[in-house]
Amino acid sequence: MITWIRGGDLVDPVNETVEQLDVVVEKGKISKMLPPGVFQGNGSGIKRVEASGKMVIPGLVDMHVHLREPGHEYKETIASGARAAAAGGYTAIACMPNTVPPNDCRAVTEFILEQAERARSVRVYPIAAISKGQDGETLTDFGELREAGAVGLSDDGFPVVNSELMRRALEYASFYGLRVISHCEDRSLSGDGVMHEGGISTRIGLAGIPDASEDIMVYREIALARLTGRHVHIAHVSTAASVDLIRRAKEDGIRVTAETAPHYFTLDHRRVIGYDTLAKVNPPLRTPEDVEAIKTGLREGVIDAIATDHAPHSSLEKDLEFDRAAFGMIGLQTALPLTLQLVRDGVLGLAQAIGKLSWAGATALGIPGGRLMEGGSADLAIIDLNYEYPLETDRILSKSKNSPFIGQVLKGITELTMVGGKIVWEKA
């Protein structure tokens, strides 16, 4: 069986080009990428997919999602999360270890991969915990986790307080080629804060999380990367000062990569006025100045990747008083349209934007994917840049519907997602 994707504009994030090319898929791989009119396929063995007027992009790669299985399947399962990812244009997602039990041993890693296999959807890459039980005290068995299929390490959500443990994690992980991802937060400074500490938190009477709570830990991770000469990846950058620290570290040749999430360049702390818990996220929505700095960081390449930090929570955790509600929002189906807004605003070029969502994440995590080439796996998506629609809950395939963008009109949608030559999502 051959699939012939005809007439689409193919986006290459590596060379930053957009070019009209036909894509021919055979046996799960891209066999040819040709100018239109060159390939002539006829007969019953060929499936044609018309893509003219659409973009053909490498399948998006999200290096930071939370699937709630095992433990909180009522919020999300690996299958439901993978389905939402496919609908969002993703072909690969990496899931954080803060499940119940956490992914800190071979059995859990294997379980995740089995469930992903069964879901027959996008590729799922498990990220294992840095410390056993995510308690910040004892390193997990990196070698065994790697063998089981883990691609990275993080105590996301339970930031490592002990600087020596973090140092050793960086050193030891490099031996296995595992990436270390840091959720940068000084919890003693965050205290019982629930939103960004600033003029708005003071005005509406909510306890604040200062930006220094993030900056301090970003600086520590950079210092440790300098000390050890190893790579560190900074998760969900939200502050202007973090962007500056990472910029200087990169200039100094320190091996650091970083991601941000669409809500940090789309929303600011004013969104919390009215106490809508859908806008409660950690790190919190910051100031308009921070939002601008994040955009600049993306444009200049200081921030490598856009991840979603997709964090599903049911109404049980969200329909509560603001200070009692859980942190986090879903993002797999909104990341693409929100990032495309940066293209329309002139912040990023189209190929650059798609690269932030695909190639950059794959590279930072050290996994395949994120670009289209002859001979490479047919992991791709077809997107319509101009399709406008209000985000309604029935469109959301996650089990949880905790998105602050519900009701908003989005522009840009995934028409089709293909993983290894197999269509895993097609818009009705």
Add this chain to the structure above:
Amino acid sequence: MGPLSVQEINLILDTAESMKAISARDIKKVPTLRGKSIVNFFYEPSTRTRTSFDVAAKRLSADTLSLSASTSSMVKGETLLDTARNLQAMRPDVIVLRHPSSGAPHMLAKEVEAGIINAGDGINEHPTQALLDLYTIREKMGRINGLKTVIIGDISHSRVARSNIIGLIKMGAEVTVSGPPTMIPVGIEGLGVRVVPDPVKAVRKKDVVMLLRIQLERQSKVLFPSIREYASYFGLSRKIFQSANEGAIVMHPGPLNRGVEISSEVADGPYSVILDQVANGVAVRMAVLYLLIGGAKGDNVDQGR
């Protein structure tokens, strides 16, 4: 206090004046709210505020029902919204809510038809306290507009401070806040106040000196080193108060920590209006209840719904 207009605040204060007259009578009861039901829902304990609302409701002949977190099913894990829906089934006219979470009344107001009165939410607001403070100031000073006021203490964690700042500024007063820098929230200037940490300087030439209660148990670890140090640098002594304007008044929402934020000499002095504040609290709450359910139904006396 946010969405209340100057006219609305004046209406409440004027109404409170006629309500105060009722409290001065031999028979302190009028039939105005007969047949109305008011639920006092206190998720965190506050004997003062609850009693004040209770007395206010009874003087207007309303039926009252008191609920606290420990008597309600919330101890069994019921959420605020579940509880709200159950309350709604009883069809109360007003729910008076005290809650430890900022914004809780807004959440409740979206769910129930009854009017919601915010009796203090987290560190956000305590509007009826601010209204009774405004009332007391107007009563003692004859006006609010143009007065120089200072609020001393933990501004960061005080709903009384936040509501008073908003209310005082709206009514044309000048507001200075004072206290250890650990207790002054970032961006407070955005509300239109001046920050003068040293009370010795802050009190000078003021007409109203308002103190806040220091939460001894919770704060004397990180926010200030010891009660002794707080008392000696931030407590209001007679000596400091003397630099205020002639005829200045001292206010405190109570209960007092004598010898900590305020010396007994000041608290019991002739310029202290602390007990008037308590008495005026009942009148102001009567006014709020009356305006909410005696007048147009369904409005919330609060900063939004």
